[in-house]
Amino acid sequence: MSQNADILIIGGGLSGTMLAVQLLRLPGQRTIVIVEPRTELGRGEAYSAVELGHTLNGNAARMSVDPDNPDDLTQWLTAHIAAGGWPESAEQAVPISELFPPRGLFGVYVQQRLAEAQAIGATYGSTVEHVRAEVVDLQADVDAVQLTLSDGQRLRAGFAVIATGMFPAARTPQTESSGVNAAALDPWDVAAMRQLDPQSTVLIIGSGLTMVDAVVSLEQAGHRGPIEVFSRHGLLPHVRRQPPAWVDFLGEDHSLRSPRQLLRELRRQCRDAIAQGIDWQAPLDTVRVHIARLWSQATDVQRRQFVRHVRPWWESHHHRSPPLSAELLQRLHSQGRLRIHAASFKGLEPDSNAAVSIRIRRRGEHETCVVQGAALINSSGIEYDWRRVARPLPQQLLARGLVQPGPLALGIAATAEGAVLDANGVPAKRLFAMGPPLRGMWWESTAVTDVALQAKALAARLVV
Ligand SMILES: Cc1cc2nc3c(=O)[nH]c(=O)nc-3n(C[C@H](O)[C@H](O)[C@H](O)COP(=O)(O)OP(=O)(O)OC[C@H]3O[C@@H](n4cnc5c(N)ncnc54)[C@H](O)[C@@H]3O)c2cc1C
Known part of the structure; x- marks a missing residue:
């Protein structure tokens, strides 16, 4: 039987890349193919960030991609800064382990770890190839898994791993029909925000860490007008400090x-x-x-x-804000420029004279009201329910009965080892998943440390 690879990895963000790193480090010859439409591996949405102000939400000591070495990122950063990288870090008078690196720089770190693993893999005869396409379908038989790519290409392998990450939220009421995503600015697109009148009012839906990034983006873009944030509970992320150890x-x-x-x-x-x-x-x-x-x-x-x-x-309380971003929010809040409202978003209001007009209902009130602004940013989160993700692969996997929704319809169901469960609850022999698609299995299955641990365990499972 012709096979293009031993292991096909669907998605080359942090999860897919770290899985490849772990596989390449293991003795034995294997051919790994990562299918990823982005130009670069190891970045995904999170680590494609270009703004220095879009930082990790944890300090370097907490963000190693090596489960065997918690200081891995600190060590890499130390060498990187010594070589003249990230000169702005000198403005912060803290040890390197306590720095919150820009996410784009973290992407460079991941890519460097991949390059090093490729060199190790080469000594075993292992390779990794990046195929730039979207996987649109997947079929599995007793011998192999076959992927169909957006360019019509087909790939076969003994194993495939779903590492497709997170999908943007589509759960806000009437999101699709009211076109809220089409009307909204990208929370990370500073260039688009530069087009705004600096004094104009910006409306933001959602008050989590994406909102924090959006406020950083607005500041970078020179926006100096009011920012009105709406979220059901009106809770802001706390600032991350470095607390001492506490009894477990x-x-x-x-x-x-x-x-x-x-x-x-x-x-x-x-x-x-x-x-x-x-x-x-x-x-x-x-x-x-x-x-x-x-x-x-x-x-x-x-x-x-x-x-x-x-x-x-x-x-x-847990997904806390990096200190510099938190300081900015605090400053804007005390200046009265940033206001947080406990209110649920009810939809876009058509036929308004304002550039953006949204209907909200304030917490504790029965009546809805309309709020107007010059721009809207949707930072209301992630869609974990695959039945609502309008991408070909999740739809095809569900339609073919190769996966089933996970607990509470969060992502997909899998065994503790990551083997996905089909529609009848039978664990797949050749199809695995890791990272955010396993949200329903573990609740926290997204952060750097979760992904790093899963990559190591899954690599060991795949080479048995
Ligand atoms: C803006 C942002 C900031 C974050 N900040 C932090 C942080 O500070 N600290 C932290 O611990 N975690 C953070 N996270 C969590 C972060 O998502 C994870 O650490 C990590 O990105 C998950 O990696 P992933 O590869 O599973 O998903 P992703 O990074 O989303 O990558 C998935 C990749 O799969 C590709 N893909 C999807 N579908 C297909 C398909 N059908 N075919 C081929 N390719 C496909 C996509 O193009 C994408 O590149 C952040 C997340 C976001 C979105």
Whole structure:
């Protein structure tokens, strides 16, 4: 049987690239093909950022792509800065491990780790090739997986891995029909924002880290007018500090499971920390390593309770803002230029004289009202429900019954090893997934550290 590769990786963002890195480092000869429409591997949306102000949300010490070496990024940055890279970092008087690198620079780091792994792989006779296309269909039989690409090409291999990352949100009411994405500015497109009247009012839907980036972009673009932010709970991400270590209270007590119990205990731990003069972020950060276990052990009822009642607070307290971005938001807020409204977005308002007109409902009110601005930015998040993702591959995989929605329809279902479950719940022998598509399996399956760990484990599984 003719095969183009041993392993086909669909998507060459951080996940697909780190999987290739881990595979190349393992002894044995293998042919790896990454299918990725972008010009460069290792970047995806997150690490294609070009603005220095669009930084990682964690400091270098927290963002290693090597699960065996937590200092890997710090070491790489130290060498990079010593060689004259990122000269602006000298403006921050902190150790390199505490710097929050620009995401575009992080992409360079990932690419360098890929190049090094290619050199190691070459000694085993392993190769990696980047095919620039979108995978539009996938078929699997007992011997192989076959991909159909957007240019009509077909590729076969013994294994395929879905590393397609996140898809933009389409869940806001009437999003598609009202064309909100078409009407909205890209949160990272500083050049487009330069076209705005600097004094004009900008409306932003969503108040998470993408909103933080959007405000950074507006500032870079020279915008000096009002910014009105609308989100259901009106919660802003907290600023990330460097809290000291705290006792791993969840590691010591596995009986804590329900969201209510967990929240009560977490609050108690935070109060204890504050009473001792320690940052509340210390106990909170110990929870992170237990999230996958807690989520996978939880019942669907408990998961729903978490999503409904705890998620907004988890998002704003755990997914924290880089300090420099947080300072900017704080400044704009105190100047009265940035206002946060607890209000849900109800849709675009047609037939308005303003450039953008949206209908919202403020929290606690029954009536809706209309707000006008010169521009709109949609930072309301990610679409994890594949049934609503209007891309060919997710649609085809669902239609062929090769995948099924994950718990709470978040991404797709898979085994603990990442083998995807078909429509009948049978684990695939040749088709795997990693990263954001496994959101429903682990809840946190997106951050650098999640992806790095999954890449290492999956590589070991694929070469067995
Ligand atoms: C703006 C932004 C900022 C972030 N900041 C941080 C941060 O500071 N810290 C952190 O830990 N995490 C951060 N994240 C999370 C980040 O997404 C992950 O760390 C990482 O990007 C996930 O990598 P991925 O490869 O799975 O997904 P992606 O980076 O989304 O890459 C997926 C790739 O798959 C390709 N693709 C999709 N469908 C197909 C197809 N059918 N055929 C071929 N290719 C396809 C896409 O072109 C894309 O390049 C951020 C995410 C975003 C969006």
